[in-house]
Amino acid sequence: MNVTGHTSRPASIRDVATAAGVSYQTVSRVINNHPSVKHTTRERVQAAIDELGFRRNVTAHALASGRTRAVTVLTANTTHYGYASILQGIEEAARAASYAVGIGVLESADEAAVAAEVQRAADAGGGLVVIAYDPAGVAALGAVPAALPVVGVVETPATPPGGDRPWVWTDDRQAAYEATRHLLSLGHETVHYVAIPSSTRRTSAARTTGWRQALQEAGAPEPRPLQGSWGPAGGHAAGLELAKDPAVTAVLCGNDDLALGVLRALHESGRSVPGEVSVTGFDDAPHSAYLTPSLTTVRLDFTGLGRAAFALLHGVLEASAQIAPHPVSVPELVVRESAGPPPAKP
Amino acid sequence: MNVTGHTSRPASIRDVATAAGVSYQTVSRVINNHPSVKHTTRERVQAAIDELGFRRNVTAHALASGRTRAVTVLTANTTHYGYASILQGIEEAARAASYAVGIGVLESADEAAVAAEVQRAADAGGGLVVIAYDPAGVAALGAVPAALPVVGVVETPATPPGGDRPWVWTDDRQAAYEATRHLLSLGHETVHYVAIPSSTRRTSAARTTGWRQALQEAGAPEPRPLQGSWGPAGGHAAGLELAKDPAVTAVLCGNDDLALGVLRALHESGRSVPGEVSVTGFDDAPHSAYLTPSLTTVRLDFTGLGRAAFALLHGVLEASAQIAPHPVSVPELVVRESAGPPPAKP
DNA sequence: CTGAAAGCGCTTACAG
């Protein structure tokens, strides 16, 4: 009880109606911006809303209307730069549209575990955005029931899907192609590749495809890609391998963390960068410009990708909303210190 | 309509009741594990639940029961390592307890903006976790209405709060103290400090306090702390300043990203690390072990902190849940390559 | 332009 004798329960539309001297339907019309409300009535109701600090109960709204203004993001990871930035972009756009954003982490690609997480996300109501850069994400995207509004954030598809496919991506195949061409143009005979984990077992990942394409076009030998992980430890392990082979002069890495590990491994192996070996990354994480040597990499607009994913979902959920075109923005090669010409031949 | 003639609307407790030949209250009792249900009845109901793929409508449950199994995380950032790891810890613990997790980003510390975000989070129902490492987070924690269940993730408080204060923290004051002592024990006459943005304007941040305490105990001169930011750019700017002063031989940085920027600035200024200047970080981000030189830093258990925050909130929301003790885990100094003895005096 | 009724899918007392 507060001093006025009311309980501290939040005001409902009935309380507002009583205070404004109207029925509660009229209050409902006002909060839903229904056109057919007399101007003076609307003002009276609005005054009562402000005075009582009324906020529509989102739970009751969801139950009665059958629609929840919410998006749940399903992702295998929240700490890697790309994933976290996509999440940030989604949240930013969702907030602007007054949508709640939920998050569910996919701890494994195991079928039952993925199904359970998708179910949990579906239970929340609203729409889904699935980050499908890895097996768990791809499995989740595939496990979403057809009736559920969902947008996938995916690698560059091998074949462009139909326009009705609610997918967004940055053209990372093209980006890998250009980064590889850059290294070849510097004079390297070929480019080795340290891959991020592939999203599927069947087809080659987009970055791998772009790298391979550039090599083939140049008629360069095509070394076996090294399987890395998402973090620097995997890059370090791969870098130690590569350092053993004196023929290696250029290494394309699937992301900046991998590149960081490769850089460290080359240093430990006594091979200078970029003097003896050139290294490039992928993503342009905030720290990459401050490494020594600073990292030549490809900048990807992850937050823009997240915003685009939400815009697309918003369009599916509400006919009024705009549908953003996809792919969103063109990746950009950022040339820094870690790549240069190969050492002169003896 | 599907082949059986039913609409594809999800099954409700009434559908389950019909299928099992009981009233829908009995179904409610079964899904809520109410003890007074005959064993055979329970089995019949459970069979119907499984067959129909029934899932309790969380919205209706929330509206009818008045309790939402959800936590909303309010944070100024989702991409920095510490923040993202705390979020991951919260999500992990929440998932294990079958709680939904929502996220709201605090884009500014502006009073109105913060109030709006807190309102949005409150609208979601359930409890709140506020990451209060910065002015926006501190403002949000202060703006949460008293009636709302909330746990704050905070810097080490200047004075330990009462046991009823639902706060969690790692002892970063102690950690800064120990890192500073480590540098002093190496023989440095004093230690300079590049600070993360302070959480409040009034009191000194916990890390600053720990650093200062170590200097005072050692009778070392107390240089003015340099104001950094959260990212490497701030560290770079501060590092350029410090590099100008030949008396600087040891730098404590408020986090690893700052340290990365300082490392780069010293490199650009031609000062070797750790030969001429020692540098230490804070957090032990995944890449810090792979920098060259690898970073001496303090490891903080952010995911553990997130899990503890959720456990505390869970205890507030459900009497049955355990309350975790706080602070959670002791920070640990990780000695690597970036810090060593000062250069010999000429 | 505004109001009275029914209902969203559950839970919470209250009966029996």
Place this chain on the structure above:
DNA sequence: CTGAAAGCGCTTACAG
């Protein structure tokens, strides 16, 4: 141990 009634706070037709 099980069922019928009322209600959570809204929205959605349906009247007027």
